[in-house]
Amino acid sequence: MQSEITDGELISRVGSGDRNAFEVLYRRYARPVFGLALRRLGDRGRAEDAVQETFASVWRAAGSYRPERGPGAPWLYAVARNAIVDNGRARREPPVEGVEEKAGDETPADRAEAGWVAWRVHRSLAELPENERVVIELAYWRGRSQSEIAELLGIPLGTVKTRTRTGLARLADMLGDVL
Amino acid sequence: MTRRPEFDELVEGVEPEERERLQRVHELLVEAGPPPELSPALASVTPPSDTDEDDREASWLPPRRLGAGLVFAAALLAATFGLGYLVGGSGSDGQETSGGIRIARTAPLTGQGGASGIVNVGQRDADGNWPMIVTVRGLAPLAQGDYYIVALAKEGKPVVTCGTFNVADRGQRTLRMSAAYDLKGFDGWVVTRWDAKTHGETPVLWSRRA
Numbered sequence: 001m002q003s004e005i006t007d008g009e010l011i012s013r014v015g016s017g018d019r020n021a022f023e024v025l026y027r028r029y030a031r032p033v034f035g036l037a038l039r040r041l042g043d044r045g046r047a048e049d050a051v052q053e054t055f056a057s058v059w060r061a062a063g064s065y066r067p068e069r070g071p072g073a074p075w076l077y078a079v080a081r082n083a084i085v086d087n088g089r090a091r092r093e094p095p096v097e098g099v100e101e102k103a104g105d106e107t108p109a110d111r112a113e114a115g116w117v118a119w120r121v122h123r124s125l126a127e128l129p130e131n132e133r134v135v136i137e138l139a140y141w142r143g144r145s146q147s148e149i150a151e152l153l154g155i156p157l158g159t160v161k162t163r164t165r166t167g168l169a170r171l172a173d174m175l176g177d178v179l
Numbered sequence: 180m181t182r183r184p185e186f187d188e189l190v191e192g193v194e195p196e197e198r199e200r201l202q203r204v205h206e207l208l209v210e211a212g213p214p215p216e217l218s219p220a221l222a223s224v225t226p227p228s229d230t231d232e233d234d235r236e237a238s239w240l241p242p243r244r245l246g247a248g249l250v251f252a253a254a255l256l257a258a259t260f261g262l263g264y265l266v267g268g269s270g271s272d273g274q275e276t277s278g279g280i281r282i283a284r285t286a287p288l289t290g291q292g293g294a295s296g297i298v299n300v301g302q303r304d305a306d307g308n309w310p311m312i313v314t315v316r317g318l319a320p321l322a323q324g325d326y327y328i329v330a331l332a333k334e335g336k337p338v339v340t341c342g343t344f345n346v347a348d349r350g351q352r353t354l355r356m357s358a359a360y361d362l363k364g365f366d367g368w369v370v371t372r373w374d375a376k377t378h379g380e381t382p383v384l385w386s387r388r389a
Binding site: 031035043121122125130134137140145146151154155161165168169171175 | 210
């Protein structure tokens with residue numbers, strides 16, 4: 001049911017003081033915000049602070065969100081980025097680029113782009129049906145082969161392949177603008 | 180951390196045009212990597228109370244780094260742990276209840292240094308989730324940033340995460356979690372310690388029954 005409500009609708013409802021909408025929005029975005037913050041700040045404690053500051057800002061500023069100016073995800077991403085940057089400044093230390101960052105020739109624009117793409121990937125994956133999400137997570141983030149996944153989940157290998165292909169195709173649809 | 184999946188293995192028989200599109204998604208997944216697990220304090224949120232309506236203060240935000248002792252109700256601890264051990268090891272016929280769930284199965288957890296625990300799993304709900312009450316005892320408090328992970332396991336290795344927690348002392352803790360996976364695909368549970376510095380997981384409690 002939750003997935004039927006767009007991010008923009010949720011933010012608008014939060015702007016009207018809807019606590020349930022806030023909770024749904026938090027559950028959708030806490031992990032992507034945390035991932036973004038951890039990547040940029042390189043410290044779990046500071047990243048957790050940034051998550052809280054992000055959602056505090058969302059609660060305060062959601063009333064200023066205007067759906068006609070764009071969907072909710074980029075708006076929330078901008079709020080999160082501001083909170084992360086503010087957190088870095090507040091500590092009087094330059095933000096640390098996490099271990100995932102490539103050294104040297106990567107510009108701030110590159111890092112911002114990479115952060116946005118990772119954000120979109122994580123959010124899109126969370127939108128997949130459970131049976132497709134699980135096989136993709138096991139393949140990509142647990143290093144399991146298709147055969148191992150079939151054995152783990154107790155389903156035929158062909159089903160694993162079908163679910164993987166379907167999940168990837170669904171992700172391609174959702175991520176069309178960044179492909 | 181883990182081996183990169185072979186794209187060819189994933190998309191056998193896909194038409195060339197579609198294959199190109201999926202290849203890009205494959206690359207994005209590899210580049211993005213897994214999102215980090217939320218700490219116990221961040222994993223739950225309490226919506227703002229009525230008193231927050233006017234000033235829109237953020238006092239309702241989840242308490243950060245307070246330890247699991249503040250996350251879950253202490254009142255359930257003794258009763259759940261005692262009941263868990265009454266039915267532990269033999270499985271349940273579904274007649275016992277614990278913490279408001281009807282227990283479908285039980286798995287005791289063993290560990291080193293006197294640490295122990297139990298997993299009580301309820302009946303699968305209409306949404307396909309298995310409610311779980313996990314009780315642990317004797318686990319060491321961890322350094323800031325580290326935490327424990329409860330995972331379903333296969334051959335003793337963690338496969339999918341059910342939840343995370345911390346402890347402020349070695350006392351007993353009871354945690355409510357949920358598994359959305361078909362338990363038939365696993366053969367036990369394992370609790371691991373996540374080291375934030377090394378990004379490594381070390382098993383501290385384990386079972387052989389799921």
